[in-house]
Amino acid sequence: MSGGTRSYEMARRFVQSGHEVHIITTSREGDHKSGSWRMEMVDGIHVHWIDISYSNSLSYLQRVRAFVHFAWAGAIKAARVGGDIVLATSTPLTVALPGIYSSKRLKVPMVFEVRDLWPELPVAVGALKNPILIKAARWLERFAYHNSSHIIALSPGMADGIRATGYLPEKISVIPNSADIKDFQITDDETDIFLRKHGEIVTGPLVVYAGTLGIINGVDYLVDIAAEMIRIDPEVRFLIVGGGKEAAFIEQKAAHLGVLEENLWMLPPIPKNEMPALLSAATVATSLFIDLPEMWNNSANKFFDALAAGKPLMINYQGWHARLLEQSGAGIVVPPGSPEKATLLLHELLCSEERLVSAQVGARQLAEKKFNRDDLAAELLDILQQTGEK
Numbered sequence: 001m002s003g004g005t006r007s008y009e010m011a012r013r014f015v016q017s018g019h020e021v022h023i024i025t026t027s028r029e030g031d032h033k034s035g036s037w038r039m040e041m042v043d044g045i046h047v048h049w050i051d052i053s054y055s056n057s058l059s060y061l062q063r064v065r066a067f068v069h070f071a072w073a074g075a076i077k078a079a080r081v082g083g084d085i086v087l088a089t090s091t092p093l094t095v096a097l098p099g100i101y102s103s104k105r106l107k108v109p110m111v112f113e114v115r116d117l118w119p120e121l122p123v124a125v126g127a128l129k130n131p132i133l134i135k136a137a138r139w140l141e142r143f144a145y146h147n148s149s150h151i152i153a154l155s156p157g158m159a160d161g162i163r164a165t166g167y168l169p170e171k172i173s174v175i176p177n178s179a180d181i182k183d184f185q186i187t188d189d190e191t192d193i194f195l196r197k198h199g200e201i202v203t204g205p206l207v208v209y210a211g212t213l214g215i216i217n218g219v220d221y222l223v224d225i226a227a228e229m230i231r232i233d234p235e236v237r238f239l240i241v242g243g244g245k246e247a248a249f250i251e252q253k254a255a256h257l258g259v260l261e262e263n264l265w266m267l268p269p270i271p272k273n274e275m276p277a278l279l280s281a282a283t284v285a286t287s288l289f290i291d292l293p294e295m296w297n298n299s300a301n302k303f304f305d306a307l308a309a310g311k312p313l314m315i316n317y318q319g320w321h322a323r324l325l326e327q328s329g330a331g332i333v334v335p336p337g338s339p340e341k342a343t344l345l346l347h348e349l350l351c352s353e354e355r356l357v358s359a360q361v362g363a364r365q366l367a368e369k370k371f372n373r374d375d376l377a378a379e380l381l382d383i384l385q386q387t388g389e390k
Contacts, residue, residue, distance in 0.1 A: 090116075113152040113154070117161045177304045312332075
């Protein structure tokens with residue numbers, strides 16, 4: 001499917017290490033009315049699916065209802081499946097509920113993986129305003145943490161946020177999203193397939209955004225850059241691949257500014273196994289967010305996919321990603337409030353073959369030395385085994 005595949009990538013490595021792995025999850029495809037479970041084997045993983053309608057286009061209340069539905073159904077299913085240790089991976093925070101329930105019923109430890117700090121983000125973007133609900137969410141956050149034997153944070157900033165709740169620092173580990181280097185080492189023939197399929201797009205330097213088109217992502221920022229760039233260098237191309245609540249708005253804005261299918265194109269979401277071919281055609285990959293300090297601690301998949309593909313990155317936020325790019329030379333950090341200045345910085349990068357090559361080297365070195373998925377999966381597995389033995 002499209003979207004993040006961290007759980008799958010980690011799980012298949014656990015299976016390769018000789019463990020039996022069951023994933024309790026939802027499917028965004030199929031009969032959403034049935035609410036029934038089905039099981040299939042995926043690369044040796046027992047995947048238990050339940051159909052629950054969910055997308056970024058749903059309202060916040062509708063998404064909360066979907067989260068609660070899964071929490072209830074997943075709790076019962078996980079307890080029936082059984083196991084020696086429970087790994088609950090969030091977002092949303094409600095994923096902790098089936099994790100805690102099954103760990104108590106099975107009398108085994110739970111490790112909680114925090115992918116985003118909730119409820120900080122929904123509060124920061126104004127999606128969660130009711131003071132009673134905010135208080136309840138903060139209680140659930142602490143309840144989840146203090147019923148966990150160990151916590152995995154996906155960034156140093158997330159670990160700081162967890163420590164701030166009073167959780168023991170020695171029981172927190174940082175294992176960020178990571179780079180599947182082997183998957184992104186594709187042949188020229190695979191790249192050519194993409195180029196032949198989308199020849200009208202790839203006729204010059206290509207800047208790619210591949211990911212969710214939600215409010216928090218602020219991808220219309222790339223439309224503003226395209227509108228500036230078409231006046232400076234009309235040969236530069238922009239490609240937005242993804243879906244979400246803001247997709248129609250972004251398309252309308254691009255049409256209004258006169259860049260849609262002139263120097264900017266939009267494609268629907270693609271499965272993760274097609275991402276290597278897409279990024280192989282890119283000159284620069286991007287990771288974008290609205291100007292929100294709470295997002296600086298993110299661990300966006302698209303950032304690490306670009307590293308795995310050895311592609312220079314352009315991001316428009318500060319935090320640990322920005323520091324990584326500045327230290328390694330793997331890309332540029334542009335101001336979120338100034339598409340004009342961002343366009344000039346991007347154009348300078350695109351016009352310098354030396355900088356592009358240097359950034360490619362920096363990206364690949366980060367992927368290999370700091371964010372290799374094999375190494376980080378082994379680290380996570382070691383934590384699970386040690387926690388299970390205590």
